[in-house]
Amino acid sequence: MEKSILHRLFSGLRAGGLEVRYWDGSRGRYGDGETRVRLVINDPSVFPRVFNEPELAFGEAYMDGRVEVEGDLHDLVRLAIVNRDALAGESSNRLGLRVLKSFPRFRSAARQKEDVQYHYDLGNDFFRLWLDETMSYSCAYFKTPEDTLFQAQLNKIDHILRKLQLSPGQTLLDIGSGWGWLIIRAAEQYGVKALGITLSEEQTALSRRRVAERGLEGQVEVELMDYRLLAGKGVQFDRVVSVGMFEHVGRDRLHNYMESVQRLLVPGGLSMLHTITHLKEDPVNAWIEKYIFPGGYIPSLRETIWLLPEYDFHLLDVESLRLHYVRTLEHWAGNYEAVLDQVRAQYGDRFSRMWRFYLNSCAASFRCSGLDVHQVLFSRGLNNDLALTRDHIYA
Amino acid sequence: MEKSILHRLFSGLRAGGLEVRYWDGSRGRYGDGETRVRLVINDPSVFPRVFNEPELAFGEAYMDGRVEVEGDLHDLVRLAIVNRDALAGESSNRLGLRVLKSFPRFRSAARQKEDVQYHYDLGNDFFRLWLDETMSYSCAYFKTPEDTLFQAQLNKIDHILRKLQLSPGQTLLDIGSGWGWLIIRAAEQYGVKALGITLSEEQTALSRRRVAERGLEGQVEVELMDYRLLAGKGVQFDRVVSVGMFEHVGRDRLHNYMESVQRLLVPGGLSMLHTITHLKEDPVNAWIEKYIFPGGYIPSLRETIWLLPEYDFHLLDVESLRLHYVRTLEHWAGNYEAVLDQVRAQYGDRFSRMWRFYLNSCAASFRCSGLDVHQVLFSRGLNNDLALTRDHIYA
Numbered sequence: 001m002e003k004s005i006l007h008r009l010f011s012g013l014r015a016g017g018l019e020v021r022y023w024d025g026s027r028g029r030y031g032d033g034e035t036r037v038r039l040v041i042n043d044p045s046v047f048p049r050v051f052n053e054p055e056l057a058f059g060e061a062y063m064d065g066r067v068e069v070e071g072d073l074h075d076l077v078r079l080a081i082v083n084r085d086a087l088a089g090e091s092s093n094r095l096g097l098r099v100l101k102s103f104p105r106f107r108s109a110a111r112q113k114e115d116v117q118y119h120y121d122l123g124n125d126f127f128r129l130w131l132d133e134t135m136s137y138s139c140a141y142f143k144t145p146e147d148t149l150f151q152a153q154l155n156k157i158d159h160i161l162r163k164l165q166l167s168p169g170q171t172l173l174d175i176g177s178g179w180g181w182l183i184i185r186a187a188e189q190y191g192v193k194a195l196g197i198t199l200s201e202e203q204t205a206l207s208r209r210r211v212a213e214r215g216l217e218g219q220v221e222v223e224l225m226d227y228r229l230l231a232g233k234g235v236q237f238d239r240v241v242s243v244g245m246f247e248h249v250g251r252d253r254l255h256n257y258m259e260s261v262q263r264l265l266v267p268g269g270l271s272m273l274h275t276i277t278h279l280k281e282d283p284v285n286a287w288i289e290k291y292i293f294p295g296g297y298i299p300s301l302r303e304t305i306w307l308l309p310e311y312d313f314h315l316l317d318v319e320s321l322r323l324h325y326v327r328t329l330e331h332w333a334g335n336y337e338a339v340l341d342q343v344r345a346q347y348g349d350r351f352s353r354m355w356r357f358y359l360n361s362c363a364a365s366f367r368c369s370g371l372d373v374h375q376v377l378f379s380r381g382l383n384n385d386l387a388l389t390r391d392h393i394y395a
Numbered sequence: 396m397e398k399s400i401l402h403r404l405f406s407g408l409r410a411g412g413l414e415v416r417y418w419d420g421s422r423g424r425y426g427d428g429e430t431r432v433r434l435v436i437n438d439p440s441v442f443p444r445v446f447n448e449p450e451l452a453f454g455e456a457y458m459d460g461r462v463e464v465e466g467d468l469h470d471l472v473r474l475a476i477v478n479r480d481a482l483a484g485e486s487s488n489r490l491g492l493r494v495l496k497s498f499p500r501f502r503s504a505a506r507q508k509e510d511v512q513y514h515y516d517l518g519n520d521f522f523r524l525w526l527d528e529t530m531s532y533s534c535a536y537f538k539t540p541e542d543t544l545f546q547a548q549l550n551k552i553d554h555i556l557r558k559l560q561l562s563p564g565q566t567l568l569d570i571g572s573g574w575g576w577l578i579i580r581a582a583e584q585y586g587v588k589a590l591g592i593t594l595s596e597e598q599t600a601l602s603r604r605r606v607a608e609r610g611l612e613g614q615v616e617v618e619l620m621d622y623r624l625l626a627g628k629g630v631q632f633d634r635v636v637s638v639g640m641f642e643h644v645g646r647d648r649l650h651n652y653m654e655s656v657q658r659l660l661v662p663g664g665l666s667m668l669h670t671i672t673h674l675k676e677d678p679v680n681a682w683i684e685k686y687i688f689p690g691g692y693i694p695s696l697r698e699t700i701w702l703l704p705e706y707d708f709h710l711l712d713v714e715s716l717r718l719h720y721v722r723t724l725e726h727w728a729g730n731y732e733a734v735l736d737q738v739r740a741q742y743g744d745r746f747s748r749m750w751r752f753y754l755n756s757c758a759a760s761f762r763c764s765g766l767d768v769h770q771v772l773f774s775r776g777l778n779n780d781l782a783l784t785r786d787h788i789y790a
Contacts, residue, residue: 141784142783144783145783279704279707280704300704301710302697302701302703302704305696305697305700305701308697309675309695309765312674314674314715314717314765315696315713315715315767315769316714316715317713317714318710318712319712319785320709320711320712322709323781323783324783367777367779368777370704372709372710374710382762382763384718388537388539388540388718389536389537389538390785390789391538391789393785393789394785394786394788394789
């Protein structure tokens with residue numbers, strides 16, 4: 001029974017090819033394209049749940065090994081996404097659509113408020129295994145396809161700093177300053193006074209040490225502080241930047257972020273918002289919400305831009321870095337693959353599969369779905385003294 | 396009586412300085428700043444109407460010579476805009492705010508559907524007097540402040556073509572192709588096949604002549620055709636561009652434009668929308684609607700961007716060219732000033748004052764208010780083969 005439903009589902013495949021090995025050892029080959037990936041379904045009991053709670057169930061089945069993928073997991077997710085319409089359109093079932101929703105494309109389903117915060121319990125040892133030296137957990141900027149991930153993360157910082165049109169003596173605030181690479185580089189390269197704020201004690205301590213090592217005390221400061229608290233203090237900056245923190249603000253509080261930036265920015269000041277975006281306003285995928293990204297919300301670009309005029313922010317420059325995030329995630333997934341045994345030994349098999357599923361799904365989602373990343377540059381009110389062209393970014 | 400009301404109004408001035416000469420020869424000096432402009436009020440009867448129908452009345456009073464400006468008209472409008480809050484905040488009157496609304500900042504007031512289409516009755520002889528050789532009536536792109544207007548208009552075309560990432564053999568549609576400069580340059584520089592459509596017979600004839608002179612028949616075509624009609628024909632293009640035509644679409648039909656572009660664009664194709672924008676959704680100023688720009692609507696950037704995902708358009712690049720439009724308008728206003736006597740002789744005093752008021756008001760509005768111009772680049776669906784960076788625009 002289960003097999004015939006699945007067979008009808010997979011028969012909807014239009015682009016690419018898929019091999020499926022069922023629990024009884026039988027195989028099916030679907031689609032016309034080259035078969036680069038095999039889905040192994042070890043346990044038929046998986047499927048009622050996939051149809052009832054699709055978002056959670058597929059990811060959990062993969063984590064538990066009840067479903068396995070032989071070949072490139074990235075390819076499987078890509079296959080699911082590009083065949084979405086064909087599969088969902090099958091007269092045979094609406095089940096197809098529901099199963100497809102189980103792939104973490106950061107899409108659909110009601111947010112779950114479960115407090116399973118694997119992410120924050122992890123500590124940095126885990127991320128150090130597969131991130132680059134800057135420990136950046138956001139999209140890099142590849143000037144050429146050959147750039148290493150480390151180089152591309154430095155490029156990203158430079159790209160942002162150039163867009164911000166800094167000049168010596170100006171003040172810069174980095175909301176969510178991580179390990180301090182951006183503020184240190186801004187101080188060294190542009191002579192600005194920079195403040196980084198973060199909610200992580202470990203980041204605060206390490207950033208401060210790095211600032212001290214470079215003799216930048218007095219020019220660069222790092223505070224363990226919420227940006228809303230800082231916004232209440234009446235202090236203002238010439239430039240305000242945030243990289244990969246807007247996704248953690250939550251949909252109900254996007255306007256709080258904007259209001260805080262308005263208060264923190266001098267009139268005529270520039271702000272850069274670097275954030276993952278959705279094409280439309282979709283809730284976070286339930287599996288991702290539960291296991292990877294609790295409490296977050298990926299805003300649509302358009303709802304973000306809609307807010308700007310409410311705070312007298314004038315839009316100067318928007319750039320999509322979607323193809324850069326595909327590369328970034330492929331680097332991460334590749335690095336992760338190389339340390340998979342170590343992750344498994346240290347954190348267990350289920351956990352290691354969870355992150356494998358996540359990183360590969362994300363790479364495929366940025367490549368094939370409405371997931372994007374944008375850099376949004378705006379001024380508070382008008383500024384008639386800004387650069388006339390964007391030449392300075394590319395000089 | 397009128398004088399005391401006006402005196403209270405002008406006393407609200409905070410930034411800059413203004414001298415006023417009243418109809419009885421008396422003078423007032425307002426504000427602390429340097430007085431670079433004098434408002435001459437020749438006729439007290441002007442003012443009841445300014446308070447009742449502010450948008451139309453000030454412009455018409457200026458056209459009729461009942462109000463005159465000695466010094467730089469641009470400065471006067473700028474003064475009005477930058478003092479908007481101070482003047483409107485005067486406890487003395489709400490009249491202040493209403494008078495300020497009379498300056499054409501493309502703002503406020505209900506649209507008037509009067510059919511006074513001076514603009515279209517004018518013919519090209521008028522525009523030829525003060526536009527550059529390309530006859531471009533849209534924002535230029537100044538690579539350096541020293542660029543001539545002609546050079547800057549060519550730069551604008553190149554800037555757009557570079558953003559469109561053209562390659563030989565591709566097809567390009569220019570909606571509202573004017574005198575054909577963009578399509579001809581696209582064909583010559585990039586080897587694309589280009590179609591320009593326009594609603595002007597004169598533009599069609601001249602563009603075709605220019606195409607023939609260059610031996611580009613077969614590669615470049617020009618048709619007298621509405622874009623909606625073309626969208627119904629099932630033909631598709633790799634690239635679709637429009638420069639300064641979206642403002643004429645009208646608010647109720649913005650979605651028709653998007654739908655047409657979706658139909659006209661191949662999947663993965665790129666489109667560039669170059670348009671004047673408002674910060675928020677404001678109706679066109681009644682004076683401008685009546686005398687300059689009948690039937691048009693300046694969209695807000697955010698409502699334009701909001702529409703994109705409805706047509707599966709993915710936003711790649713947005714650039715504000717506001718400071719370029721200030722320069723463009725200053726060039727136009729300067730050119731216009733040089734031919735003012737000729738315009739007066741040929742079209743009459745009232746007409747000559749009307750356009751003088753318009754061009755100077757616009758320059759001030761782009762400099763000081765929420766009026767902007769944006770280039771918006773998007774793809775139909777996803778395209779993973781696009782350039783990784785924007786380097787190609789600046790190479």
